[in-house]
Amino acid sequence: MRTTKDRIRHTLGFEIVGLIIFVPLASWLFGFDIHAIGLIAVAGSIIATGWNYFYNLLFDHSMVKLRGNVHKTVPIRLLHAFLFEGGLLLLFLPMIAWYLGISLWQAFMMDITMATFYVVYAFFYNLSYDKVFPIPENHLATQFNH
Template sequence: MAKTGRDFKDRLRHTFLFEVILLALATPILALIGHTGVETAALSAVALSIIAMLWNFIFNFLFDIFIIKNTGTIKKSSHHRILNAILFEVGLLAFSLPVIAYALQISIVQAFIVDIGFAIFALIYSYIFNYTYDKLFPINSSLEESSNNTSFVQES
């Protein structure tokens, strides 16, 4: 079993806070750019949020395993944080396009343009949120210290 530095409850808190804050920011933006009512924008944002929460939980779990396996530590450099944000948004793009196209009654190409704009916004938000989250809810320091001496991912 891989140790990733964060337990299940912490990952749930991370995912929930990430999405709630993003939802509060995204709903008015979606209503504005989609020329839809706030209700349609909110429902679309909630659907996208559910997709993103599932993807966030799975992706960050796997990303932490990747970091530990390749560096031997859970500590993330700026390079790792940038890589995390970009890979997360690219993966989310594949899941979100059909929802955006359907909700806004636009083509996939138009949804792609909308999603790229939102992905740029979310990319910046993701970096800032994850940096802040790690500062507010640090990983157990004994785990960080011992990661310098041992591997947390058991080899198969």
């Protein structure tokens, strides 16, 4: 399992890289001022940062209980990404509608677009992160034997 320091690096990297990619793309796609989209994205990032940390911690603990390890196959990565984004959708929808002065339906469509982006992004970010920062095998064995 990952250390707290590693989880913080993972979370901050995920949010920073995501914002750099998402804000200009969303401003162009949705036709809102980059500052409005930027504020929504930063607020969402703050919410997502807390959610990301706790969600990944719970997900890994669940994997250890169910599978005995935290190795994530492609299907598990897909499940991981969809469950994460589904939780954010429920948290984020009312804020988007209120701040942008749009209907819940418009906010839902915007949120689905954002969630789709982040599902794809999360899959590739996490896959890349595991390659760049692999979990040492001996760390896995010693952490769960205590």
